[in-house]
Amino acid sequence: xxxxxxxxxxxxxxxxxxxxxxxxxxxxxxxxxxxxxxxxxxxxxxxxxxxxxxxxxxxxxxxxxxxxxxxxxxxxxxxxxxxxxxxxxxxxxxxxxxxxxxxxxxxxxxxxxxxxxxxxxxxxxxxxxxxxxxxxxxxxxxxxxxxxxxxxxxxxxxxxxxxxxxxxxxxxxxxxxxxxxxxxxxxxxxxxxxxxxxxxxxxxxxxxxxxxxxxxxxxxxxxxxxxxxxxxxxxxxxxxxxxxxxxxxxxxxxxxxxxxxxxxxxxxxxxxxxxxxxxxxxxxxxxxxxxxxxxxxxxxxxxxxxxxxxxxxxxxxxxxxxxxxxxxxxxxxxxxxxxxxxxxxxxxxxxxxxxxxxxxxxxxxxxxxxxxxxxxxxxxxxxxxxxxxxxxxxxxxxxxxxxxxxxxxxxxxxxxxxxxxxxxxxxxxxxxxxxxxxxxxxxxxxxxxxxxxxxxxxxxxxxxxxxxxxxxxxxxxxxxxxxxxxxxxxxxxxxxxxxxxxxxxxxxxxxxxxxxxxxxxxxxxxxxxxxxxxxxxxxxxxxxxxxxxxxxxxxxxxxxxxxxxxxxxxxxxxxxxxxxxxxxxxxxxxxxxxxxxxxxxxxxxxxxxxxxxxxxxxxxxxxxxxxxxxxxxxxxxxxxxxxxxxxxxxxxxxxxxxxxxxxxxxxxxxxxxxxxxxxxxxxxxxxxxxxxxxxxxxxx
Numbered sequence: 001x002x003x004x005x006x007x008x009x010x011x012x013x014x015x016x017x018x019x020x021x022x023x024x025x026x027x028x029x030x031x032x033x034x035x036x037x038x039x040x041x042x043x044x045x046x047x048x049x050x051x052x053x054x055x056x057x058x059x060x061x062x063x064x065x066x067x068x069x070x071x072x073x074x075x076x077x078x079x080x081x082x083x084x085x086x087x088x089x090x091x092x093x094x095x096x097x098x099x100x101x102x103x104x105x106x107x108x109x110x111x112x113x114x115x116x117x118x119x120x121x122x123x124x125x126x127x128x129x130x131x132x133x134x135x136x137x138x139x140x141x142x143x144x145x146x147x148x149x150x151x152x153x154x155x156x157x158x159x160x161x162x163x164x165x166x167x168x169x170x171x172x173x174x175x176x177x178x179x180x181x182x183x184x185x186x187x188x189x190x191x192x193x194x195x196x197x198x199x200x201x202x203x204x205x206x207x208x209x210x211x212x213x214x215x216x217x218x219x220x221x222x223x224x225x226x227x228x229x230x231x232x233x234x235x236x237x238x239x240x241x242x243x244x245x246x247x248x249x250x251x252x253x254x255x256x257x258x259x260x261x262x263x264x265x266x267x268x269x270x271x272x273x274x275x276x277x278x279x280x281x282x283x284x285x286x287x288x289x290x291x292x293x294x295x296x297x298x299x300x301x302x303x304x305x306x307x308x309x310x311x312x313x314x315x316x317x318x319x320x321x322x323x324x325x326x327x328x329x330x331x332x333x334x335x336x337x338x339x340x341x342x343x344x345x346x347x348x349x350x351x352x353x354x355x356x357x358x359x360x361x362x363x364x365x366x367x368x369x370x371x372x373x374x375x376x377x378x379x380x381x382x383x384x385x386x387x388x389x390x391x392x393x394x395x396x397x398x399x400x401x402x403x404x405x406x407x408x409x410x411x412x413x414x415x416x417x418x419x420x421x422x423x424x425x426x427x428x429x430x431x432x433x434x435x436x437x438x439x440x441x442x443x444x445x446x447x448x449x450x451x452x453x454x455x456x457x458x459x460x461x462x463x464x465x466x467x468x469x470x471x472x473x474x475x476x477x478x479x480x481x482x483x484x485x486x487x488x489x490x491x492x493x494x495x496x497x498x499x500x501x502x503x504x505x506x507x508x509x510x511x512x513x514x515x516x517x518x519x520x521x522x523x524x525x526x527x528x529x530x531x532x533x534x535x536x537x538x539x540x541x542x543x544x545x546x547x548x549x550x551x552x553x554x555x556x557x558x559x560x561x562x563x564x565x566x567x568x569x570x571x572x573x574x575x576x577x578x579x580x581x582x583x584x585x586x587x588x589x590x591x592x593x594x595x596x597x598x599x600x601x602x603x604x605x606x607x608x609x610x611x612x613x614x615x616x617x618x619x620x621x622x623x624x625x626x627x628x629x630x631x632x633x634x635x636x637x638x639x640x641x642x643x644x645x646x647x648x649x650x651x652x653x654x655x656x657x658x659x660x661x662x663x664x665x666x667x668x669x670x671x672x673x674x675x676x677x678x679x680x681x682x683x684x685x686x687x688x689x690x691x692x693x694x695x696x697x698x699x700x
Contacts, residue, residue, distance in 0.1 A: 010052050011123035013093075013197065019085035020119065021126040024148045025053065026077040031147045034132045039069045045132065052125040092199040093118060099203055100196075103304055109151055110159045110166055116149055117172070117186065121193035127183055135179035141186055169303035170210075170296040189296055190283040207304070209283040210297035214276040214314055217266030219417070223391070224264060226384045226550045231268070234376055238272055241355055242309070249355035250373065255380040257361050257454075258418030264380050265314050265357040277301055278314045291321035298356075299348070306353035313356040319365035342369075349373040381543050383417065384551045385410050385520050391417050395424040399431070399439045413522065413547070414456030415447070423447040457528070470512055471631075474624045474658070475505045478616040485516055488592055495586055495593045495610060497560075499600035500617035501690075503659020506596040509617075510556035513592070520553035526562035534574050537563075538581040545585045545593075552591065560595035564607040579604055586610050620656045622647065629683075632661045633676050636668055641676050649680035653687050660686040 011017065028034040037045055043059045044050040050059065053076065058069050088094050094115070101111040120127050136144065142160055146153040159166060166172045174186045191209030200206060204213065224231060234251065241249045253261045269276035279298045282288050289297065298315055305311040322345070350373060358374070360366065371377070383391065389410035396406065409415060423446040427439050448458035472481050488494050498506035507523065514521035522544070529540040541563070548555035557563075563582040565575070583606055586593060595611070597603065608614070620628065629646050650656070664673070664682045673679050 010048070010125040013119065013122050014088070014091055016085075016088045016091065017119055017123065020087075021123050022053065023080045023085060024116075025049065025126060025129040026073065026080050027148050028130055028133060028144075029073050030077045032133055032144060034129065035070055035073055037132045037134070038129070039064055039066050039073075041066070044069075046128050048125055049129045049132075087112065087115065091197075093197045096196045096200075096203065096206055100206070100304075103307060104165050104169060104171075105307075106165060107155075107159065109155045110164070112149055112151065113145055113156070113159050114166065114171065116145070117188055118193045118196050120183070121188060122197060131181040131183065134181065136182060136185050137179055138174060138176050138185075140179075141174065141182065144182065165303070168299070170299035171303075173296060189300055190289065190293055204277075204304075207297075207300065209280060211277045211279050211301040211313070214266055214269070214278045217263055217270055218394075218421075219260065219263045219267050221267060221271060223387060224260075224267070224380075224383075226387060226547075227264070227378070227380065230378050234378065235268065235271060237376065238268070238355060242272065242274070245309070245353075246355075247353050248350045248375075250349050250352065250375055251355070251357050252366075252371070252374040252377045253357055253359045253380055254361070254363050254377070256382065256416070258416030259380050259382060260417045261359045261380045262314070262316055263417065264378075265312075265359065268357075269312050269314075272312070274310050274312045276312045276314055277305065278316065281317060294321050295345075302348075302352050302354050302356075311354055313354050314359065315356055316359045317361070318358050319360045319362045322366050322370060345370060346373065382413055382415075382547065384547050385413075385522070385553070386551060388412070388415050388420075391415075391420050395420045396443070399424065399427060399443070401440045401443060405440045405444070409444070409447070411521070412451070412457070413524070413528075414451050414454070419447055419450050423450065470508060471627075472509060472512055474620070474628055475509065476618045476621050476624060478618070479613070481509065481615075484613065484615070485513060488513065489517060493590050493592060495589070495612050496595070497600075497603075497608070497611040497614045498594055498596045498617055499614065500598070501619060501655075501657065502598055503657035503662075504617035504619065505658045506594075506617050507556055507558055508658065510554060510594045510596070513594075514554040517554065517592070519592070520551045521556065522548050522551065522553045523556045523558065526557075526559040529563070535577075537574075537578050541578075541581050541585055545589050548591055548593070549589065554592045554594065555589075556594045556596060558596045559598075561597040561599040561602050564595065564597075564603045566602060566604045579607070583607060583610060619654065620658070622651060625650045625653075625656045628658065628661050629676075629679070632665060633679060635665060636673055636679065638673070638676050638679065646676065646680075649677065650683070653680065653684045655687050655690050656683060 011021070025034075029038060038049065039045075041063060043062050043064050044056070047056065050056040053073075055069060055072060055076075058064055058072070097111055097115050097118070100106070100114075106114070120130065130144075133144065142153065142156050145151065145160070146156045149156075158164065160172075160174065161167070162174070162176065167174060170189055171192070172186060172188060175184070179185070189207075189210055192206070195206040195209065198206075202213075221231065238249070238251075240246070251265075253264060255261050266276060279294060279301060280289060281294070283293075294315075298313070301313055305313065346369070349370065363371070389406065392401075392406045392410055423443050426446050427437075427442045430442060431437055431439055452458050475481060484496075498509065500506060510523070511521055524544050529537050529544065531537050531540065544555065544557075547553070563578050565579060583604075586607075587610060600614075600616075626643060626647050629650060630640075630643065633640065633646075660683055663686055664679060667673075667682060673682060
């Protein structure tokens, strides 16, 4: 057994440290007065310390002869000083501290103080003995270190100065205001004391409770085509900053959860040929790190990585660590701590030597005073449809998922890379247990459950299948739809308002246009954009138009009247701001935008002026209804009848729409339709349920 593994029952350190611990305890007893509390009339205050010093035999019948005990301690102290144990040099702890000192440029005194504090953290008897000294002030801690380590007080004061390397790096934290025992007054960064005592192939593993090497990114530059412009500028800026060793380089990356923010930082780091380190969210023992401790970990990573070029730092989930806007603790040390933290953050954002990616899900959590100090703010929003399709191909490559299902899911605007990755991981695990499983159905179920939990629709609204054969010539409109299609094909842009009763084919024609123009289709409803939080609906509008712009898609907004209402009737300021935002987005959008509404009369005048074309979709004419009736009958497999009979049945059924025929066909799945006459009755029922139909049936 090697020397380093020989530990005692008093600590988990190599036995070589017991000699130092004994000397330090005796110095604390004799030079610092620790004996006054250690030796009492009723015995020694701590049996473990007495046993370690081998003076426990002096305690008899719960009493100790104080003069005898004090004399023995003084004699032991003198002998220990004469054969003073030197600092071990071959232990893993000593070698790690020498390595760390070389990186940080620590002085001999700073390394000895760090070594001492690591031993105290791991040697329970030494820690108990030093706590016998009671509460300490900051100057008291400096005096203690000077006496125990036999160092000049001036050197100790320099080594423990709040702006010195040990404290400014985050290795140590010293409470400057309150009096505590030594282990409460001065603390090491989380997990450091344990990790410094272990040999590591990669010495940066010492700090894995503070920061660690980032995992290799799974995405490439090609996976972020929607960020091409920003990525080009950001990459150029980062290269220049790295080449010139520019300080204070901070990039804020924000976006909804699961949108690929962390993967973006990893990808860009790889593009730059840099090693990325991530600030830990949990400590060495798996416990979550709170805000101040994570900032200490970040500060330490900056200090350790600054001397070696080619490093970047990622600080994720920063919304949990920044002080809240307007936070004002009442008074005392808490207020001082917050003020100090805010000041330190401002200074750090301007002076940090290692370029840093700051990642957050919410900009609202970050005070504007901090926001303005970031060099580059980038939103990684919902990826466009083409990117979602590629992500699905990547993660579902090993699964037998049909191209049709992938195409359907790529149309879901809420589908984030993280949702796809996790759902695919679960499906692969289930398939190993049950090879007969329908992987497509399983993926849809798992991904849909996650989206629903996130408050998003399970299915893509743009992928709803038509249940009737779509024939635009059967739409009753006040203009030639073929000319509209030709004009859009020729110009490539246009703002259209489709208005009229529900079910008349407004949204369906938008889908038809996207197919005819060979463009992606994005369909949104007002409920997709609305939010209970002020300002969020406006942001959702901007994202919707930006996605359509990036995808060169036909954008269809159902229930558009919700955001284009006449501002004269607005009762809340946010109602006006939403209309203003929609009008602004429409004005600057160069693609094809279709607003669908049933309430044309409620639209704002300014909105009406911004539409290039307003098309009314009305109830079917009799000839159109007859043609659609025959199509539906054929689809249902009904025995044909003479068109004249169909015309007679439908003549007495007004207010029919293509949507009514789609409803009747869906009903047939649950309640079969056995004849064309029965189909006509179903259509009559749909007509009579409409407001116009109800008025007609009672004689108005």
